[in-house]
Amino acid sequence: MNSKTNSNNPYLLLTPGPLSTTDSVKEVMMKDWCTWDDDYNNIVQSIRRKLVALATERTEKYTSVLMQGSGTFSVESVIGTVIPRDGKLLVIANGAYGKRIAQIANTLGIALVVLESDEMLSPDLERIQQTLSDDLAITHVAVVHCETTTGMLNPIKQIGEIVKGQNRIYIVDAMSSFGGIQMDIDQLGIDYLISSANKCIQGVPGFGFVIAKIEEFEKCNNQARSLSLDLYDQWQTMENNNGKWRFTSPTHTVRAFYQALHELEEEGGVEQRQERYETNHRDLVDGMREFGFKTLLADENQSPIITAFHYPENKDFTFQLFYEKLKSKGFVIYPGKVTDLQTFRIGNIGEVYKTNIANLIDAVQESMYWHTHA
Numbered sequence: 001m002n003s004k005t006n007s008n009n010p011y012l013l014l015t016p017g018p019l020s021t022t023d024s025v026k027e028v029m030m031k032d033w034c035t036w037d038d039d040y041n042n043i044v045q046s047i048r049r050k051l052v053a054l055a056t057e058r059t060e061k062y063t064s065v066l067m068q069g070s071g072t073f074s075v076e077s078v079i080g081t082v083i084p085r086d087g088k089l090l091v092i093a094n095g096a097y098g099k100r101i102a103q104i105a106n107t108l109g110i111a112l113v114v115l116e117s118d119e120m121l122s123p124d125l126e127r128i129q130q131t132l133s134d135d136l137a138i139t140h141v142a143v144v145h146c147e148t149t150t151g152m153l154n155p156i157k158q159i160g161e162i163v164k165g166q167n168r169i170y171i172v173d174a175m176s177s178f179g180g181i182q183m184d185i186d187q188l189g190i191d192y193l194i195s196s197a198n199k200c201i202q203g204v205p206g207f208g209f210v211i212a213k214i215e216e217f218e219k220c221n222n223q224a225r226s227l228s229l230d231l232y233d234q235w236q237t238m239e240n241n242n243g244k245w246r247f248t249s250p251t252h253t254v255r256a257f258y259q260a261l262h263e264l265e266e267e268g269g270v271e272q273r274q275e276r277y278e279t280n281h282r283d284l285v286d287g288m289r290e291f292g293f294k295t296l297l298a299d300e301n302q303s304p305i306i307t308a309f310h311y312p313e314n315k316d317f318t319f320q321l322f323y324e325k326l327k328s329k330g331f332v333i334y335p336g337k338v339t340d341l342q343t344f345r346i347g348n349i350g351e352v353y354k355t356n357i358a359n360l361i362d363a364v365q366e367s368m369y370w371h372t373h374a
């Protein structure tokens, strides 16, 4: 196991976040912070700048806002703040997280069209194009980048071209990909990108963040359908008070995130991190296929973030037993989330290296042997 990792943990999390973090990320949480002191607020401001720089080379056109809560709170803050009262949202959904965006809009009483499609397939681009040209009331389009349900990487570039070609506002839930997959949101035409602390940047849970195109975001005053999730007001407060949050912020988590950003830079940035995740993913899939496991998705749709596998054909297989066996050998995997099929998932992200995956594959082999010879 990598020496930076997990000396206090009996097992490695192979989950899509919260995930295994370094000891150094955890250690910086051993200090208490005052939320109005400069020492803390300067960290917040630095994080905000670093996030924009991770997202695009055109940093002058974008800003970032941090928001308390898990990632969903940040998604809800965007949906509830940036769509005007007479606006209408198109959600492209091919998994649980796409559906969640639609559920948020429904709960908030926002006019909504959902293009729901098969969880195993990439969204139908022509249908998106058609829907936008048929329904001129649609003002905003939302899609998930890496649909963590399956591990599907959705074509945000092609969708962005359609959305921008039709002059609509583009919202991307890049929760499980930002920091782990290279992207430039200006080139992708993204107006609002959402992610959170405990995914590919490898911080601990407690807040999410939004990277927003300033020109659009400036129009969103007094639109929020919630007080605590008013993203515009949170932005203004941070802008006007040197990084101050409106309500108590998760100070320790923020400090840990700052360290995690530093470690991302030390690793060589998103490019290097993506390479590590891709290696993890390739070794995982190759190893699992040797034992006859089949991936849920075709390789061309698969992200390097998380991989879903079908249950093996072995009729004695139970996920619970497999899970317990792997856990006893130091690996925690993730149950499946697709609607109709029996699957489990293994995350490739977090403080996880090639050697960890090699050890996991050995553990899988032993667990499968146990299944057949119990």
Ligand SMILES: *Cc1c(COP(=O)(O)O)cnc(C)c1O
Pocket: 016, 017, 070, 071, 072, 073, 097, 144, 146, 147, 148, 173, 174, 175, 176, 196
């Ligand atoms: C993790 C995740 C979220 C947010 O989930 P929370 O449990 O609220 O942190 C949203 N979208 C995607 C694609 C995710 O992977």
